[in-house]
Amino acid sequence: xxxxxxxxxxxxxxxxxxxxxxxxxxxxxxxxxLLEFSDELPGLPERYAGRLxxxxxxxxxxxxxxxxxxxxxxxxLEDRAVSLFFDAPPEAPTTRGFAGILREGLDGLSAAxxxxxxxxxxxxxxxxxxxxxxxxxxxxxxxxxxxxxxxxKTA
Amino acid sequence: xxxxxxxxxxxxRAYAHPERLVTTQWLADRIAAGExxxxxxxxxxxSDEDVLLYATGHIPGALKIDxxxxxxxxxxxxxxxxxxFAEVMGARGIGRDTTVVIYGDKSNWWAAYALxxxxxxxxxxxxxxxxxxxxxxxxxxxxxxxxxxxxxxQYPVAERDDAPIRAFKDDVLAHLGKPLVDVRSPGEFSGExxxxxxxxxxxxxxxGHIPGAVSVPWARAANDDGTFRSREELEALYLGEKGLSPADDVVxxxxxxxxxxxxxxxxxxxxxxxxxxxxxxxxxxxGNAVRVPIEK
Numbered sequence: 001x002x003x004x005x006x007x008x009x010x011x012x013x014x015x016x017x018x019x020x021x022x023x024x025x026x027x028x029x030x031x032x033x034l035l036e037f038s039d040e041l042p043g044l045p046e047r048y049a050g051r052l053x054x055x056x057x058x059x060x061x062x063x064x065x066x067x068x069x070x071x072x073x074x075x076x077l078e079d080r081a082v083s084l085f086f087d088a089p090p091e092a093p094t095t096r097g098f099a100g101i102l103r104e105g106l107d108g109l110s111a112a113x114x115x116x117x118x119x120x121x122x123x124x125x126x127x128x129x130x131x132x133x134x135x136x137x138x139x140x141x142x143x144x145x146x147x148x149x150x151x152x153k154t155a
Numbered sequence: 156x157x158x159x160x161x162x163x164x165x166x167x168r169a170y171a172h173p174e175r176l177v178t179t180q181w182l183a184d185r186i187a188a189g190e191x192x193x194x195x196x197x198x199x200x201x202s203d204e205d206v207l208l209y210a211t212g213h214i215p216g217a218l219k220i221d222x223x224x225x226x227x228x229x230x231x232x233x234x235x236x237x238x239x240f241a242e243v244m245g246a247r248g249i250g251r252d253t254t255v256v257i258y259g260d261k262s263n264w265w266a267a268y269a270l271x272x273x274x275x276x277x278x279x280x281x282x283x284x285x286x287x288x289x290x291x292x293x294x295x296x297x298x299x300x301x302x303x304x305x306x307x308x309q310y311p312v313a314e315r316d317d318a319p320i321r322a323f324k325d326d327v328l329a330h331l332g333k334p335l336v337d338v339r340s341p342g343e344f345s346g347e348x349x350x351x352x353x354x355x356x357x358x359x360x361x362x363g364h365i366p367g368a369v370s371v372p373w374a375r376a377a378n379d380d381g382t383f384r385s386r387e388e389l390e391a392l393y394l395g396e397k398g399l400s401p402a403d404d405v406v407x408x409x410x411x412x413x414x415x416x417x418x419x420x421x422x423x424x425x426x427x428x429x430x431x432x433x434x435x436x437x438x439x440x441x442g443n444a445v446r447v448p449i450e451k
Contacts, residue, residue, distance in 0.1 A: 035210050063205065091260060091289070093207035131206050132223055 009118040015105030022125040030130040037100030038093040044085055055087060056149065058141050063092030065099060067142060069149040077112035082150055094131055098139035101125070102146065111154050115147055167285065169386045171427025175420070176285050176383070177256055179294055182214070191216040192303055198249050201288065202259040202269040204413075212298035214258065214291060218247050218305060222265050222413075226272045234315065240276050241310040248305030251278070251313075258284035258291070262374070262381045267416040271433055274320055276313045283420065286382040293380065320419070322406045322432035324440055327365060328447065334399055335368035336407040338418045339438065343410070344370040346451040359442030363449040365408065369397050373414040376421045389426055401428045408434035408441070 011019060022030055048054060048068070055066035065088040074080040084107045086099040106114055122139035162181050167173045182191075182199070191197050199217040201209045209219040220226070225243045228235055235243070249255060255278065259266035266283055273281045284291070292298070317323075322330065342348035346362035364370070375392055376384055383389070393399045405428060407415040412435030422428040434441075441447060 031207060031210065035207050038207060038211070090211065091208065091292075092205060093211045094205045097207060135206075 009116070011121055011124065012105060012109055012113050012117060014109075015101075015117070015121065018101055018105050019121075019124045022127060025126075027130050030127060034097035034101075034127070034131070035093060037098075037104065038096035041086060041088070041096050041100040041103065044087050048085060048087075052087060055085070056145055058138065058145055063089065063095045065092070065095050065138070065142065067099070067145060069146055069153065071111050071150060071153045077115070077154055078110050080111045080154060081108055082111055082114045083107060084146065094135060095138055098122070098136075098142060102139070102142055106146070111150050114150050117143065117147065119144065119147075166385050170425040171386075172424040174280075175282050175424040177282050178285055179291050179296060182256060182284055183296060186215055192248075192305065194306060195253075197254045197256060198247060198305070199284075200247070200255060200257045200269065202257055202265045203288070204259070204261050204265050208260055208288070210300065212300055214288075215297055215299045215301070216303055217258075218303060220247070220257075220269055222268055222272070226269060234272055234275060237276065237312040237314050240315070241312045244278075244310035245308050246305070248308045249310060250308040251311055253280070253308070255281045256284055257281065258287045260288050262289070262377055262417070263287040264373075264413045264417055267420045268413040271320065271416040271419055275315045275317055277316060278313075286380055289381045319430075320423075320432055322408075322434040324434075324436055324444060324447070326432070327406055327408075327434050327441070330404070330406050331366055331448075333367075334403045334405045335365050336397075336399075336405060336415075336418060336422075337364045337368040337370050338373040338407060338409045338415050339364075339370075340372055341370060343438070344368075346449075359438055361442050361449055363442070363451040365441060366448050366450040368408075368450075371397060371418070373409070373417045376418060383421065383425060386425060389421060393422065393426060399428075401426060403428065404430045406432050406434050408437040410438045411435070412437050 022033060025033060052066050055068040058065045058067060065086065067084065067086045070083040072081040084103050086103060088096045088099055121143060122136050127136060162173060162177060164178050167176050167178065170176065185191055185197055191199055199214055200220045201213050201217045202220050202222055203209060206221060226234055255273065257266040257270050263283055266287060270281050270283055337344050344364050348362065376389060378384055399405065405422060407418045409415040412433055415433050415437065419431050419433040422431045
């Protein structure tokens with residue numbers, strides 16, 4: 001694919017669908033949708049339970065959030081599926097909601113697809129006026145750490 | 156005096172203005188007695204840093220107030236005017252004489268901030284829930300996702316009176332040499348950090364503190380469960396260790412004015428200081444302003 005301007009780089013289909021739901025919703029509905037993502041964020045699987053030291057802490061989030069990435073074995077980045085795991089406390093629902101969006105939109109995609117997600121993806125959900133631009137930096141930081149981990153684990 | 160104003164808790168009765176603070180038990184009793192939400196009843200407001208937290212479950216009968224959307228002017232870096240404040244109050248069934256109890260997350264920072272804004276408009280009876288949301292949850296008390304529908308009330312258009320409790324940058328410049336309390340973390344005070352630990356950068360060009368400020372991180376006024384320390388402990392800290400006096404003219408500041416609202420509340424209502432102003436421009440303004448002095 002030719003290098004397109006960063007702002008025009010497409011989102012993966014699943015993430016784009018979520019972005020469309022958010023951008024077409026009014027302010028109150030945006031918060032309701034975000035709450036659904038927060039409620040539905042799955043807990044950590046047994047192998048990570050109580051082992052937050054094996055996850056990476058995202059300091060830019062206003063409440064503690066931990067994440068890690070697993071990448072399936074394979075020869076080509078296009079064939080190696082990425083799995084995402086998050087942990088955030090219930091008293092941080094906005095942070096959980098951001099994690100839920102990324103998990104729903106990216107889990108199961110290939111390493112190549114995750115690495116191609118534009119860095120400004122968190123700004124495409126029309127969330128700035130509902131949750132403030134400052135809080136969105138937490139989601140930007142989560143995405144950059146996810147991509148960095150995928151890069152490190154496929155190097 | 157109406158029975159709803161009395162509180163049977165020795166710690167709270169010892170404060171200079173005990174009518175500004177209620178316990179979780181007091182609130183639970185008022186809810187059980189049907190005194191919350193009804194006509195002429197108490198109105199309970201949740202004011203959080205996390206905009207979604209109220210929706211995940213809140214104290215039964217409580218309404219949400221968002222400091223960003225409801226209390227800040229969308230264009231000017233300032234609070235809403237009297238007309239908008241009257242709308243926000245009226246929609247929540249709050250009249251000028253209504254008893255309002257505010258609580259929130261993060262040790263009541265944003266609750267104290269909302270209470271301070273209510274005070275700019277001279278709302279007479281506004282109180283904090285000691286321990287905030289975290290204590291209510293820790294005690295296993297009821298939370299609900301039901302959002303009440305209040306009967307709208309008439310709230311008068313009150314003029315905001317900033318001068319007694321709010322300081323602007325020029326006021327602080329004129330105040331240099333008099334007591335200033337910096338309530339940020341030690342690393343922010345020393346200039347090593349430009350934001351509080353674990354928080355995103357809210358950019359300032361320089362790190363440090365306002366010349367002459369003493370460092371009293373806000374958390375020193377709170378117990379581990381988020382409740383305020385006793386009057387005796389607070390006096391030992393601010394009067395004893397820091398040498399402040401209730402007669403002093405004091406300005407408190409932090410990064411954007413929310414943590415210093417917590418300290419403003421402690422000095423004004425718990426210790427009875429008569430002239431405390433909150434500098435809400437705080438370090439995000441001072442650390443970026445041209446030609447103002449800083450100290451490291």
